[in-house]
Amino acid sequence: MTLALYVPRASAVHRLPAGLKLLCLAVLAVALFALPTITAAGAALAGVLAVGLLVARLPVAVLARQARAVRWWLLALLVVHALTTDLLTGAHVALRLLTLVLAAAVVTATTRVSEMVAVVETVCAPLRLVGVRPARVGLAITLALRFIPVLTERADRIRAAQAARGGSPRGVRALRTTIAPLLVQVLQMAHDVSEALDARGADVEPPRAAWRRS
Amino acid sequence: MRFRRPGAVAAGTDTADPGRGLELRGVGHRYGDRVVLEGIDVTLTEPRVGVIGANGSGKSTFARLLNGLVVPDQGQVLVDGLDTRTQVRAVRRRVGFVFQDPDAQIVHPTVAEDVGYGLENQGVPADERAARVAEVLARHGLAGHADHPAHLLSGGQKQLLAIAGVLVMRPARIVFDEPTTLLDLVNARRVGDLIAGLEQQVVVVTHQLDLLHDFDRVLVVDGGRVVEDAGPGPAVAAYRTLMADR
Numbered sequence: 001m002t003l004a005l006y007v008p009r010a011s012a013v014h015r016l017p018a019g020l021k022l023l024c025l026a027v028l029a030v031a032l033f034a035l036p037t038i039t040a041a042g043a044a045l046a047g048v049l050a051v052g053l054l055v056a057r058l059p060v061a062v063l064a065r066q067a068r069a070v071r072w073w074l075l076a077l078l079v080v081h082a083l084t085t086d087l088l089t090g091a092h093v094a095l096r097l098l099t100l101v102l103a104a105a106v107v108t109a110t111t112r113v114s115e116m117v118a119v120v121e122t123v124c125a126p127l128r129l130v131g132v133r134p135a136r137v138g139l140a141i142t143l144a145l146r147f148i149p150v151l152t153e154r155a156d157r158i159r160a161a162q163a164a165r166g167g168s169p170r171g172v173r174a175l176r177t178t179i180a181p182l183l184v185q186v187l188q189m190a191h192d193v194s195e196a197l198d199a200r201g202a203d204v205e206p207p208r209a210a211w212r213r214s
Numbered sequence: 215m216r217f218r219r220p221g222a223v224a225a226g227t228d229t230a231d232p233g234r235g236l237e238l239r240g241v242g243h244r245y246g247d248r249v250v251l252e253g254i255d256v257t258l259t260e261p262r263v264g265v266i267g268a269n270g271s272g273k274s275t276f277a278r279l280l281n282g283l284v285v286p287d288q289g290q291v292l293v294d295g296l297d298t299r300t301q302v303r304a305v306r307r308r309v310g311f312v313f314q315d316p317d318a319q320i321v322h323p324t325v326a327e328d329v330g331y332g333l334e335n336q337g338v339p340a341d342e343r344a345a346r347v348a349e350v351l352a353r354h355g356l357a358g359h360a361d362h363p364a365h366l367l368s369g370g371q372k373q374l375l376a377i378a379g380v381l382v383m384r385p386a387r388i389v390f391d392e393p394t395t396l397l398d399l400v401n402a403r404r405v406g407d408l409i410a411g412l413e414q415q416v417v418v419v420t421h422q423l424d425l426l427h428d429f430d431r432v433l434v435v436d437g438g439r440v441v442e443d444a445g446p447g448p449a450v451a452a453y454r455t456l457m458a459d460r
């Protein structure tokens with residue numbers, strides 16, 4: 001799984017409020033389904049590429065990586081439609097998916113996680129009524145994004161350590177021999193992270209009044 | 215002689231008395247049946263305090279007592295007169311904590327966001343937050359990495375980032391639990407120099423004895439007790455003798 005991370009640039013797209021960008025993404029998705037023609041999808045794709053590459057000046061590689069991640073899906077859509085309906089429909093559906101994936105990639109690459117999380121927290125604010133703490137939801141998302149690469153790295157390290165001692169299991173067995181030690185590390189790390197969060201004041205509700213900071 | 219006044223950096227309008235330092239009074243702690251610390255009576259006011267001892271001797275537990283991550287079963291821990299049992303929030307604002315594993319204490323995906331995290335928790339407004347983060351990053355050689363993904367930093371840079379995330383909160387005292395253990399010599403020296411230059415009071419738990427050579431006071435912990443409490447020279451000598459007899 002590839003995580004499109006923030007790509008810093010001084011562009012107008014980067015400066016747009018995160019909420020607005022997410023709204024545009026939603027509008028684009030609705031529009032692509034409301035206007036189901038291949039021309040519309042093609043125009044949208046051109047638009048997304050223009051915004052991402054020319055306005056936001058993202059490297060081609062960032063978008064290419066996302067496209068590559070869904071290439072089998074695109075191919076499957078194309079094949080299934082070619083067999084059941086016709087190739088043109090298949091191309092249309094695949095183009096639409098590609099457009100949305102790239103649009104989402106442009107939004108994530110131009111928006112800091114903290115801004116994105118702030119939007120999620122705002123959207124979740126009404127859930128306060130049922131006892132959900134929006135800040136907690138935001139923290140959970142942030143932590144997930146932060147620790148996916150860490151866990152990938154730990155899993156690689158475990159596999160390397162096993163390989164170094166001659167183990168080179170494949171398939172299901174490899175999964176099993178990696179998962180058990182990884183789980184142990186994850187639990188240990190979860191404990192360490194919770195302590196670190198505590199030490200940096202995570203459980204302290206933000207003060208209501210400015211006098212506290214005087 | 216360095217000029218330091220631990221209380222001067224502290225924020226807050228609590229009833230703390232910055233001159234009192236870290237006081238442990240008759241402290242004991244156990245995990246289940248296992249006694250990890252007992253009979254600890256020390257007051258730490260020196261700017262530079264080291265803690266050394268064998269694996270499992272109780273050093274980390276001792277360190278965690280100092281900012282309320284661990285609350286003692288027996289006795290009291292007071293930070294500038296504030297009890298860690300009842301005033302943990304105020305205590306955490308005064309005492310920062312840096313852990314051994316930088317990976318576990320970096321909680322945001324990018325550098326600047328992570329440094330700002332503690333300030334967010336303190337309710338510091340966004341513009342002030344950005345300014346303080348930028349200042350700390352610049353001071354610790356991370357300015358060019360503000361939007362860098364944290365997982366791509368080197369081990370040493372990660373530990374510097376973890377320390378920056380604590381420093382930005384301007385605690386009056388900082389506890390380090392083996393801050394250089396996972397680092398190579400160059401990065402360990404860098405972190406050591408950073409610690410040496412801090413204006414805050416620091417308490418450093420370490421197995422890297424040369425880190426302590428100009429410290430004001432070093433405690434040797436063994437079997438849950440403070441068995442030596444002296445300057446770095448005599449304390450390290452006592453520790454070596456203790457270990458030689460095992």
Ligand SMILES: Nc1ncnc2c1ncn2[C@@H]1O[C@H](COP(=O)(O)OP(=O)(O)OP(=O)(O)O)[C@@H](O)[C@H]1O
Nearest residue numbers: 245246248250267268269270271272273274275276
């Ligand atoms: N959360 C816990 N639950 C149970 N036992 C614990 C816990 N934390 C520590 N201990 C035990 O308490 C004793 C002291 O642990 P502590 O981590 O304070 O030692 P340490 O001096 O920091 O050791 P090291 O040099 O290996 O870091 C050890 O025997 C340890 O196994």
Ligand SMILES: [Mg+2]
Nearest residue numbers: 273274275391
């Ligand atoms: Mg320890």
